[in-house]
Amino acid sequence: MGDGLPDDFKTAHTPEALSEALRAGKFGATVLKPGDLADADTLTVDNFDAIILPFGPHFPQDARDAFLAYLRAGGSFLSTDGYAFDSPRVLTDAGWSTIGPEVTAAEMNQPGPKDVDTRINTRAGKSGDALSLHPSQIGVFDPQFPLEHATALRLTDWYANPATLGEGFARDAAQRELPEYNFAEAVSGFSASGLTGVNGAVFPPVYRRWIPVLQAFDTSAGANPGPANLRGSALSIMHNYTGQYAGSSWAFSGLTDGTDVFL
Secondary structure, three states: OOOOOHHHOOOOOOHHHHHHHHHHOOOOOOOOOHHHHOOOOOOOOOOOOEEEEOOOOEEEHHHHHHHHHHHHOOOEEEEOOOOOOOEEEEEEOOEEEEOOOOOOHHHHOOOOOOOHHHOOEOOOOEOOOOOEOOOOOEOEOOOOOEEEEEEEEEEOHHHHOHHHHOOOOOOOHHHOOOOEEEEEEEEEEEOOOEOOEOOOOOOOOEOEEEEEEEEEEOOOOOOOOOHHHEEEEEEEEEEEOOOOOOOOEEEEOEEOOOOOOOO
């Protein structure tokens, strides 16, 4: 999306730097424009295995239908730098303008109750015994789970110890270079929590598996990372094994303070 985002939003992971890093790792990388995301003929699993969205909450509203169709076909995404899909945007002469996180411009002209199917993420839904959501809503992040007092980030054991993953993953521990992050001041943002199914009051269906990748800890008192000082997840991934998005994987990081965890 680039220029014209509100509050002088700056991503810690620019498309140019990400594509350069991917190409250096022998991956193919194409920098897409918002119009490409909205073009169902361009945004296909034949063209792209995964889409990286480095602009946090900002997402072009016109690309919603094509993007969800891409995920339903088995496409995947990595979202960084904030609460994904939380601020749909439309392009105006003055730049990217919000259409409201709760009600879109199209909905405002419709009579009767508002359809939750228009939401991209699961922040909003229909109130009741439980928050009713549509299966098409992307269940990443929770507004009630901010990251607080997180001064260190560590890989979870599953990723930090590939020798335990079986044949093809074994490596000498001395040869592994694992990312490790320590900060003088706590990072900020949202924990990378996720909704594994459709929320419900009684036996809700489960569609996906949530796996924390990079956990956040409070080490301000000198404590070693452990369950007692776990503050949430700085990076997680969810694998859809059934439901509308079967075969699609979603990786997401909600840090909002410009912390670079990928480059």
